[in-house]
Every structure is written in C-alpha cells, then in structure tokens.
Amino acid sequence: MGTPLGDFIRAKRDSLQPESLGLPQRDRRRSPGLRRADLASRAGISVEYLTRVEQGRDRNPSVxxxxALADALSLDPAERNHLRYLTKITGGECSAHTAPAPPRLHVRPSVLRTLRLLEPGIAVVTNRLGDVLARTSGYEAVTRGTGLLDTDAPNVTRYVFTDPRARTFFADWDGVADEQAFDLWLGPSIENHEWLTAELASTAGLDFTRRLNRHVVPPRGVLELDHPEGHRLRLLRETLELTDDAQQLVVFLPADAGTAQAVDELRHRSRGGLRSIS
Structure with a gap:
C-alpha cells in the first residue's frame, strides 16, 4: 500500500520531463515523466531505496x-514544505490509532476581537478542513445568495464539492477545488483529515479523490467570484496562520476599483455584524 509521501514523489516524478532538468531525451516510454533511475541518480540514492519510498515500504527517510529528493525534483518552497509535512505524517508522528473525530471549532476571544476590527471588511476564520468558524458582515455580503452560509455549520470544502451552485459562484472552480482538497492534508490532525475525506469521498466521488491524491500545490492567485446579483468580484487574499489553533484568518481585498464599488453595493444591501459559531 502506498503512502502520501510516496504518492507525492511519484506524482512529481511523472510530471517532470527529463529535458526540463537538462537530461537527455530518452526513447518513448510507457510511463510519463522522469525515470526512477534518473531521480535516484540526481538525489544520490539507490533506485531500490527510491522504489521502497514510493511504494510505502520505507516510511522514515532521513532529513x-x-x-535531496526536494532538490532532485526542483521543488519550489511551497512544495518543499508539503514534502516535509507528508514525511512527518507518513512516519507516524501525526497519526494515532484512534477513531477519527471532528476538529475543534472554538475561536479564541482575541481572534474574534481581531476579526471585529476588520469590520465592515471581508474576512473569515476557518480551519484547514474548510469549516467557517467566524466571519464579518462583509464576508456574508459577498457570499449571500450563493448557498455557502445556508447551513448551521458551513464548510467551504463541502460546499465546493457537493453544492452545484459553487461551480457558478467560483469563476475558477477547478482552482478552488484544488485548493480545498490540498488544504485537507494540512488539517489539525490526520484523524480530522480522515473524518472529512471519508464523508466527501462518498458524496463528491472520484473527482474529489483524484484531486486529493495528486498533491498539486495550488498557486492561490486572485480569487474571482461571480455573485448571484451579477457582479464579477476579483479579490486578493491575505492569510494569517493561527498555528496554535490550527486555524487561519483570511482577509479579502478588492483587486480593482470595479470590485471595490461592487463590494460597497453588496454591503449596503446586507445588514448584520460579526458572526461566530463558537
């Protein structure tokens, strides 16, 4: 049985063309990408050992x-961080033999006070599983009518993969789906990850599972939304990691004057203040 670490290394190897790394072009192969022998040579390890790592038979490679594998695969900083994280959970440091359980949903009072200072801006506190834990009135204004906040316990990941309205709301639905699937690997614990993925795998189907297992680090560019009231919103995202809580505070800023005007119009039509489920 494979491991997240082995799956990631194999996926990156398959996505690389030898000539992009200065290697000679080989004869046509049955499988795509970089040969296992070439990657092993670049990393200074044996093909046998690389095979064991990719197949999950060695779960504890050294730092x-x-x-060396990160260098050999020419990983960017975000991909290197993901590789280290997968090494950690594959080695068992994040796993436990306990039943999966929902994540902690409490938001610290100081975080809520910070969020209140951002009113009437667009800001939200979530965890890596996509649970919307607290949000400003501005966030409610730009998501009103989309179905995202219709439930008592809204979850962005569940919404993206199970609500048909999400494919209209997010102009680049594929990009957002990749982001949400990738973030599940960064959940509060491996148990939390399994809890939500088990639910979504049965409802969202193969598309969700494919995105989850290919380990593509998303670029997270400008977020484009098609609001039901006819506005195209282009939003920049600034994220503050709340590491001790396994949560994040995300602030959305208009990327252009047209978006700023549209957000003002949506806010004026919406009433309310800070909302928190905790």
Whole structure:
C-alpha cells in the first residue's frame, strides 16, 4: 500500500520531463515523466531505496534524503514544505490509532476581537478542513445568495464539492477545488483529515479523490467570484496562520476599483455584524 509521501514523489516524478532538468531525451516510454533511475541518480540514492519510498515500504527517510529528493525534483518552497509535512505524517508522528473525530471549532476571544476590527471588511476564520468558524458582515455580503452560509455549520470544502451552485459562484472552480482538497492534508490532525475525506469521498466521488491524491500545490492567485446579483468580484487574499489553533484568518481585498464599488453595493444591501459559531 502506498503512502502520501510516496504518492507525492511519484506524482512529481511523472510530471517532470527529463529535458526540463537538462537530461537527455530518452526513447518513448510507457510511463510519463522522469525515470526512477534518473531521480535516484540526481538525489544520490539507490533506485531500490527510491522504489521502497514510493511504494510505502520505507516510511522514515532521513532529513538528508528528503532534502535531496526536494532538490532532485526542483521543488519550489511551497512544495518543499508539503514534502516535509507528508514525511512527518507518513512516519507516524501525526497519526494515532484512534477513531477519527471532528476538529475543534472554538475561536479564541482575541481572534474574534481581531476579526471585529476588520469590520465592515471581508474576512473569515476557518480551519484547514474548510469549516467557517467566524466571519464579518462583509464576508456574508459577498457570499449571500450563493448557498455557502445556508447551513448551521458551513464548510467551504463541502460546499465546493457537493453544492452545484459553487461551480457558478467560483469563476475558477477547478482552482478552488484544488485548493480545498490540498488544504485537507494540512488539517489539525490526520484523524480530522480522515473524518472529512471519508464523508466527501462518498458524496463528491472520484473527482474529489483524484484531486486529493495528486498533491498539486495550488498557486492561490486572485480569487474571482461571480455573485448571484451579477457582479464579477476579483479579490486578493491575505492569510494569517493561527498555528496554535490550527486555524487561519483570511482577509479579502478588492483587486480593482470595479470590485471595490461592487463590494460597497453588496454591503449596503446586507445588514448584520460579526458572526461566530463558537
């Protein structure tokens, strides 16, 4: 049985063309990408050992090997961080033999006070599983009528993969779906990850599972929304990691004058203040 670490290394190897790394072009192969022998040579490890890592038969590669593989695959900083994280959970440091359980949903009072200072801006506190834990009135204004906040416990990931309205609301639905699937790997614990993925795998189907297992680090560019009231919103995102809580505070800023005007119009039609489920 494979591991998240082995799956990621194999996926990156398959996505690389030898000539992009200065290697000679080989004869036509049955499988795409970089040969296992070429990656092993670049990383300074044996093909046999690389095979064991990719197949999940070696779950504890050393820091030196992990760094060598990152260099050999020409990973960018975000991909390197993901590789280190997958090494950690594959080695068992984040896993436990307990039943999966929902994540903690409490938001610290100081975080709520910070969020209140951002009113009437667009801001939200979520965890990596996509649970919307607290939000400003501005966030409610730009999501009103989309179905995202219709439930008592809204979850962005569940909404993206199970609500047909999400494919209209998010102009680049594929990009957002990749982001939400990737973030599940960064959940508060491996148990939390399994809890939500088990639910979504049965309802969202193969598309969700494919995105989850290919380990593509999303670029997270400008977020484009098609609001039901006819506005195209282009929003920049600034994220503050609340590491101790396994949560994040995300602030959305208009990327252009047209978006700023549209957001003002939506806010004026919406009433309300800070909302928190905790």
């Amino acid at each position: 030196a090997v992990v760094n």
